[in-house]
Amino acid sequence: MLLPAFSLAKRELVRFFRQRGRVIGALATPVMFWLIMGSGIGRSFAGEGGDYLKYAFAGTTTMILLFTSIFASISIIEDRREGFLQSVLASPAPRASIVLGKVLGGTALGFVQAFPFLLLAPTVGLPLTAIGLAAGAASLALTSFFLSSVGFFFAWRSESVAGFHGIMNVVLMPMWLISGALFPLDGARSWMGYAMRANPLTYGLSALKSAIIPGAHEPFRMATSFAVIACCAAGAFVACSVSVKGDKA
Amino acid sequence: MSAAITGCQVEPSRVQHDTVTGPAIVVRALEREFGERKALAGVSFEVREGEIFGLLGPNGGGKTTLFRILATLLPPTRGTAAILGHDVVADPAAVRRAIGVVFQATSTDKKLTSLENLIYQGHMYGMSGAPLRKRAMELLERFGVADRAGEYCEKLSGGLRRRVEIAKGLLHGPKVLLLDEPSAGLDPGARRELREVLEGLKKDGTTVLLTTHFMEEGAMADRVAILDRGLIVALGKPESLCAESGTDVVSIRSRDPGKLRDAIAAKFQAPVSLLDGQLRVERSRGHEFVPQLVESFPGQVEAVTVAKPTLEDVFVRKTGRSFVEEPAPAAPKKGH
Numbered sequence: 001m002l003l004p005a006f007s008l009a010k011r012e013l014v015r016f017f018r019q020r021g022r023v024i025g026a027l028a029t030p031v032m033f034w035l036i037m038g039s040g041i042g043r044s045f046a047g048e049g050g051d052y053l054k055y056a057f058a059g060t061t062t063m064i065l066l067f068t069s070i071f072a073s074i075s076i077i078e079d080r081r082e083g084f085l086q087s088v089l090a091s092p093a094p095r096a097s098i099v100l101g102k103v104l105g106g107t108a109l110g111f112v113q114a115f116p117f118l119l120l121a122p123t124v125g126l127p128l129t130a131i132g133l134a135a136g137a138a139s140l141a142l143t144s145f146f147l148s149s150v151g152f153f154f155a156w157r158s159e160s161v162a163g164f165h166g167i168m169n170v171v172l173m174p175m176w177l178i179s180g181a182l183f184p185l186d187g188a189r190s191w192m193g194y195a196m197r198a199n200p201l202t203y204g205l206s207a208l209k210s211a212i213i214p215g216a217h218e219p220f221r222m223a224t225s226f227a228v229i230a231c232c233a234a235g236a237f238v239a240c241s242v243s244v245k246g247d248k249a
Numbered sequence: 250m251s252a253a254i255t256g257c258q259v260e261p262s263r264v265q266h267d268t269v270t271g272p273a274i275v276v277r278a279l280e281r282e283f284g285e286r287k288a289l290a291g292v293s294f295e296v297r298e299g300e301i302f303g304l305l306g307p308n309g310g311g312k313t314t315l316f317r318i319l320a321t322l323l324p325p326t327r328g329t330a331a332i333l334g335h336d337v338v339a340d341p342a343a344v345r346r347a348i349g350v351v352f353q354a355t356s357t358d359k360k361l362t363s364l365e366n367l368i369y370q371g372h373m374y375g376m377s378g379a380p381l382r383k384r385a386m387e388l389l390e391r392f393g394v395a396d397r398a399g400e401y402c403e404k405l406s407g408g409l410r411r412r413v414e415i416a417k418g419l420l421h422g423p424k425v426l427l428l429d430e431p432s433a434g435l436d437p438g439a440r441r442e443l444r445e446v447l448e449g450l451k452k453d454g455t456t457v458l459l460t461t462h463f464m465e466e467g468a469m470a471d472r473v474a475i476l477d478r479g480l481i482v483a484l485g486k487p488e489s490l491c492a493e494s495g496t497d498v499v500s501i502r503s504r505d506p507g508k509l510r511d512a513i514a515a516k517f518q519a520p521v522s523l524l525d526g527q528l529r530v531e532r533s534r535g536h537e538f539v540p541q542l543v544e545s546f547p548g549q550v551e552a553v554t555v556a557k558p559t560l561e562d563v564f565v566r567k568t569g570r571s572f573v574e575e576p577a578p579a580a581p582k583k584g585h
Contacts, residue, residue, distance in 0.1 A: 007372035015360045018401075082354030087417065090320050090352075091373035092345040 004093035008101025011084075012072065013108055026068060026113045034060040054124040058209045059181025061117055062201065065110040065144045066176050070168055072106035073151030077158050096241045099152065103237060106148030107141060114140050118212070126212055135211035135222075142229045143204030147172075149236035156243055179205045185219050200232035271334070273298045273425050273456040274319065279328035281314050288314040290479035291328070296458055296472075298424075301451055303470030303487075304460040305560065310476040312460040313353075316429045319458065320350045332425055346374070349418035353430040355410060356417070359403035363394055363413045366402060367420055374421040388416040392446065408439030415446060419455075426450065428459040432466055444469055464561040475564055482567040490563045497535025498562050501528040501542070502552040509549050516545055524571040531558075531566070 038053030079085035207225035274296035367385035
């Protein structure tokens with residue numbers, strides 16, 4: 001059960017580091033977004049007593065996870081009908097371990113890209129402490145697992161990459177937009193506030209902010225945020241496994 | 250239950266094993282529908298242990314659908330299929346352990362080396378460590394890819410990569426190997442090599458089921474089933490199928506084939522078909538027919554060939570259609 005899963009996850013990492021374009025793209029895009037948005041909006045944004053570069057830092061880290069999970073999900077669609085995944089599906093490896101392998105692979109990919117970015121925290125005046133870094137890493141791992149599972153769930157049902165783009169625009173991107181990455185929960189209109197509270201990613205991001213921003217005014221306690229994102233990650237994974245198992249084709 | 254499906258004589262195959270064993274693959278009344286379209290409309294056959302069995306037919310004839318059902322990747326709509334006694338629907342895990350599958354589309358990861366591809370594959374089958382590495386190198390050696398074992402698969406030629414695919418399928422030592430269009434996209438040299446690989450598998454006693462739309466490739470199988478529009482139109486040993494009619498095939502080229510066809514049909518009381526611009530007549534003594542033909546229609550015959558029927562001719566006889574001209578169906582299977 002675990003050997004196929006770890007093997008599949010390892011393959012994702014090996015593949016990733018062998019494609020330099022992917023490495024550069026995955027790191028450069030969010031940094032670019034962050035610099036453009038952060039520097040552009042700059043001091044017009046009066047939240048949290050700092051400028052926007054600082055505010056958007058945690059959200060950008062989550063964006064890296066989001067992009068990675070989207071890329072990983074697209075590879076599922078491409079691989080499934082013809083390619084590597086087809087021979088995996090014809091093998092006796094349990095379906096759940098195939099799902100676990102792909103999701104863990106996506107999680108690891110997200111993590112190895114987002115974590116180095118986290119180390120840039122001092123550039124916006126956020127101190128790096130061992131505890132903060134450890135908690136931050138934990139929140140990244142959970143959020144990455146959650147996003148990879150959600151991506152897998154939709155990718156498995158998508159017939160084509162084009163179809164998945166629709167899902168990406170309607171589900172994944174908005175999930176990030178209203179996670180508190182761009183604007184804080186407490187300043188949003190009430191209906192938006194509800195939507196943000198219903199969004200699992202809000203808790204993942206809040207956990208990250210609680211971890212790396214000293215004295216962060218987060219709407220949730222850190223333990224609550226961790227608990228919610230962990231449960232959502234587990235739930236999304238179970239949904240994937242059930243979905244794949246029920247799919248006889 | 251008997252294996253005879255069509256009128257073809259099915260002779261006992263050459264001596265291969267000292268024990269009499271049951272069939273490796275049993276397919277019964279198998280049907281598969283995609284919406285309105287019937288990709289398989291009731292197919293039954295058996296593949297004996299140790300034999301090379303060819304599924305022939307035009308694209309869209311149902312080969313790939315049948316292949317995917319046997320590989321446990323697609324459930325049948327009706328009917329059953331079992332490999333080494335394991336039903337593909339009731340016990341897919343047992344089937345997956347028993348079979349090796351080589352897909353038409355490359356399943357090797359191009360960013361991994363040949364050896365790595367085999368190692369990852371082994372992990373899926375619960376193999377690991379030094380024994381797995383040893384087995385993988387053995388197979389790469391056997392297929393002549395060992396010296397390129399450390400190169401990314403994207404650097405390999407189509408023929409070499411196909412050999413890695415086959416090595417991948419054989420890694421866990423399956424008794425039954427399923428090959429989907431193994432020669433598609435290969436140059437003639439690589440196809441010859443593939444033939445040698447198949448001969449080797451046969452010697453090992455591996456049961457091989459392969460699909461192909463190259464009719465001449467069916468000749469290397471012990472038995473073939475010709476699939477057309479979801480049905481088996483012929484089943485038997487290639488040589489028996491070809492010899493079945495006991496006739497020669499006379500092909501005639503003419504400037505005005507339509508007119509000549511009617512004239513020949515009227516004079517010789519024989520059915521003449523016009524396929525791909527050539528007239529085709531089946532005669533029991535072809536060499537005697539040719540002089541009569543040429544003398545009867547002076548100046549109208551441009552070229553004549555007399556040949557023993559090939560599997561392609563068998564297809565034409567059974568379906569009344571040209572094999573090559575068969576257009577791909579409008580609604581292909583998803584993802585095929």
